[in-house]
Amino acid sequence: MPLPHDLCARVQNAFRARHRHIAVEHSTQNLAILSILLRAGFLSNLTRGTIASPSPSDFNRVGEAQRRIWAELKYRDDRPVLSDMSLISMPSRRVFMDVGEIRRICSGRRAQTIKPLGLGEIAVVKTKSREHEWLEAREALMLGLDGEVVCRAR
Numbered sequence: 001m002p003l004p005h006d007l008c009a010r011v012q013n014a015f016r017a018r019h020r021h022i023a024v025e026h027s028t029q030n031l032a033i034l035s036i037l038l039r040a041g042f043l044s045n046l047t048r049g050t051i052a053s054p055s056p057s058d059f060n061r062v063g064e065a066q067r068r069i070w071a072e073l074k075y076r077d078d079r080p081v082l083s084d085m086s087l088i089s090m091p092s093r094r095v096f097m098d099v100g101e102i103r104r105i106c107s108g109r110r111a112q113t114i115k116p117l118g119l120g121e122i123a124v125v126k127t128k129s130r131e132h133e134w135l136e137a138r139e140a141l142m143l144g145l146d147g148e149v150v151c152r153a154r
Helices: 004-016 028-040 099-106 137-143
Strands: 021-025 043-050 067-073 085-087 122-127 134-136 147-153
Touching: 004 021, 004 028, 004 067, 004 085, 004 147, 021 028, 028 043, 028 067, 028 122, 028 134, 028 147, 099 122, 099 137, 122 137, 134 137
Parallel strands: none
Antiparallel strands: 021 067, 043 067, 085 147, 122 134, 122 147
């Protein structure tokens, strides 16, 4: 499984370089994190495709190694909507939070060593639930699910 730090770096660098689209490796994890960014308004569109182009019809015809997720980046007044995307839980130091700690970072208080979420900022949580494996922190709080806080975006 690819590590989320690769996706965080690719998305942040693409916004800084003012790219219109970005293609990332097709995996459940990348699709889930990008879907959360899409729902939060940081991305305009997600499409499955190949290395060459965002073409859903070609997606099923190519091998697993050629499959990509194409994300259309969003800009407002020629400025990137996403200014920073950083990893919270790292391979050397996993950060797991229960519902109370997730509530604390969502309501503006520090939990463990994690700074609170600011206005317009989201955190991605990986839960143990099969149905809701990847959620935004506020969604995990509403469903009462704890889990690993993977990354944050603002």
